[in-house]
Amino acid sequence: MNLTHARVWRGTMPVQYLYTAGVAGERFFQTLRRRGVLAVTRCAECQVTYLPPRLYCERCFADLSQAWAEVAPGGRVHTYTVVCEDQDGHPLDPPQVVAFVRIDGTDGGLIGRLLRVRLQDVRVEMPVDAVLAPPRRRRGRMDDIVGFAPRRALPRRRTP
Amino acid sequence: MSDRVAVVGAGEVPLRPLSPRQSYREMGFEAATRAYDDAGVTHQDIDSFVSVCEDFHEGTSITDEYTPDQLGAVLRPVHTVAGDGLQGVAAAVMLIRTGIADLVAVEAHCKTSNILAHEQVLTMALDPSYERLPGITPHFVAGMEMRRYLHETGAPEDAVAMVVVKNRRHALSNPVAAYGEVLSPDDVLASAAVCAPLREREISPPADGAVVLVLASEEAARRTPKPVWIRGVGWASDSPWLAARSWGQASYASLATQMAYQMAGIAKPDQEIRFAEVDDTYAYKELQHLEAAQLIPRADAARIVLEGGTRRGGRLPVNSSGGSLGMGYCFDATALYRTAAAVRQIRGEAGRAQVERAATTGTQRGLNQIEDCEL
Incomplete structure (x- = not known):
């Protein structure tokens, strides 16, 4: 960028902040960490199951704080992309396959990397299961789910 | 009053x-x-x-x-x-x-x-607890949306490339556009994958x-x-949660255009609208938005674009300004550039970018689509 002829002020934005997971997020991440399943909320009126869980229904605005359920961390690849650039626009080598997985029994889903699959074998609507970090390594964060792998490719003994 | x-x-x-x-x-x-x-x-x-x-x-x-x-x-x-x-x-x-x-x-x-770190700003628009993936470009959201759109409609990637070719060419006739260029579909398809199937030339340059x-x-x-x-205005915001949005259809744009059409008394948009400026931040969005705005029957956008129906001389000229792909993407100002272009069209002042029937007397109806699409 040729800015040599112009007076410019270069700067960084050293902004530090917190983001609160909230009541719903706390329950989701603690449930994931402790038991390896997904906590969801259900609106009986609208017949919508929220994942990520929310304390309110975005359609009828009902309070869902007492409407919790749990589902297994598996579903179908609703869509996916092959990410070839990092956050600064530099090439990613190798590229990463990132998918939105529609989790079974919910109207929502989770975003994660696809693992243990060749790129040419990835399909929309392909069944996948979450690959979880070992229980001791889980920290109650999204990366407790390492990624998603094709259902058949998972080892038989699943993490609890 | x-x-x-x-x-x-x-x-x-x-x-x-x-x-x-x-x-x-x-x-x-x-x-x-x-x-x-x-x-x-x-x-x-x-x-x-x-x-x-x-x-x-x-x-x-x-x-x-x-x-x-x-x-x-x-x-x-x-x-x-x-x-x-x-x-x-x-x-x-x-x-x-x-x-x-x-x-x-x-x-x-x-x-x-x-903006020296645009991707970093974009990333901060994603929910930090569920939606941010470290180390990858935030364009991954568009890559996934494009894949689902193509999957649901069967639109070929050629049609997406043709949107780029058309808009870049349109931009050559618009003196305020930054990226006018003559490209072939192959030039677009040969550009580097950013988040496949989304390619570099299918992303509006800033x-x-x-x-x-x-x-x-x-x-x-x-x-x-x-x-x-102004005959009608409409706007709608989709769910802020990626998991709750439609990945294949632009639901927000359907609702926004319905609101505007109702206010304007437009019953048959595909017959009454003479030209359209619609969002093309990413090339596939133009196809998605034309369908959402009922300007083209669902899943027909690709065919009509490939046949040249949305060129300046076509049945429904779309983004004769060059769109974001041809004018350049200017964040929140982008839509106002398009509104200014639509105003000039209706006045008959668009010069070489002029769409023929836009400025005829009688019903003067352009469409400038309002929508809320953060990424």
């Missing part, structure tokens, strides 16, 4: 990849000067001002601290909108229809060349710019030389 509202003035600075000499305030001043001149008014005639810009994009915060002297609005009624430029237009329409103001200036700007529009009540518009009437 009439509740009709018109755009009576439009002014912009040419979109450019770099503008090292001018500050964005000076760009705003230039755009405002042109818009007021176009409307035949002075800054003192304007009753209220709306400025559209968002924090962090250009390394500033509390955006309203950076307005309003460039609009001639010091010690005057001003409010800022952190959203799309068209939401600024909607705010102006409401100010006028409620009788609060007769003349309103709407401004939007973005000096994209000041450009610096500033736009000001002047809106007027019917009474005030009658005193100006070239009013263009």
Whole structure:
């Protein structure tokens, strides 16, 4: 960028902040960490199951704080992309396959990397299961789910 | 009292990849000067001002601290909108229809060349607990949306490439566009994958710019030389949660256009609309938005684009300004560039970019789509 002829002020934005997971997020991440399943909320009126869980229904605005359920961390690849650039626009080598997985029994889903699959074998609507970090390594964060792998490719003994 | 509202003035600075000499305030001043001149008014005639810009994009915060002297609005009624430029237009329409103001200036700007880490700003627009993936470009959201759109409609990637070819070519006839170019579909398809199937040339390249529009009540518009009437406005925001949105369809744009059509009394948009400016931040979005706006039957957009139906000389010219792909993407100001282009079309002042039937007498109906799509 040729800015040599112009007076410019270069700067960084050293902004530090917190983001609160909230009541719903706390329950989701603690449930994931402790038991390896997904906590969801259900609106009986609208017949919508929220994942990520929310304390309110975005359609009828009902309070869902007492409407919790749990589902297994598996579903179908609703869509996916092959990410070839990092956050600064530099090439990613190798590229990463990132998918939105529609989790079974919910109207929502989770975003994660696809693992243990060749790129040419990835399909929309392909069944996948979450690959979880070992229980001791889980920290109650999204990366407790390492990624998603094709259902058949998972080892038989699943993490609890 | 009439509740009709018109755009009576439009002014912009040419979109450019770099503008090292001018500050964005000076760009705003230039755009405002042109818009007021176009409307035949002075800054003192304007009753209220709306400025559209968002924090962090250009390394500033509390955006309203950076307005309003460039609009001639010091010690005057001003409010800022952190959203799309068209939401600024909607705010102006409401100010006028409620009788609060007769003349309103709407401004939007973005000096994209000041943004040295755009992807980092975009990433911060994703929910940190569930949606941010470390180390990858935030365009991954668009890559996934494009895949699902192609999957649901069966549209070929050639059609997406053709949107780029068309809009870049259209931009050659628009003096304020930054990225006019003659490309072949193969040039687009050969560009690097960013988040496959999304390619580099299918992402609108950034450009610096500033736009000001002047809106007027019917009474005030009658005193100006070239009013263009706003028949309808509509807007809708989708769920902020990626997991709750449709990945294949632009539901927000369906709702926004239905609202605008209802206000305008448009029953058959595909027959009544003469030309359209729709969002093409990513090339596939143009196809998705044409379907959502009922301008083309669902899943037919690809075929019609491939057949040339959306070219300037086609049945429904789309983005004859060049769109974001051809003019350059200027964040929240993008939509106002398109509104200014639509105003010129309807006045018959679009020069080489002129669409034939846009300026005929009788029903003058252009579509400038309002929507809320953050990524």
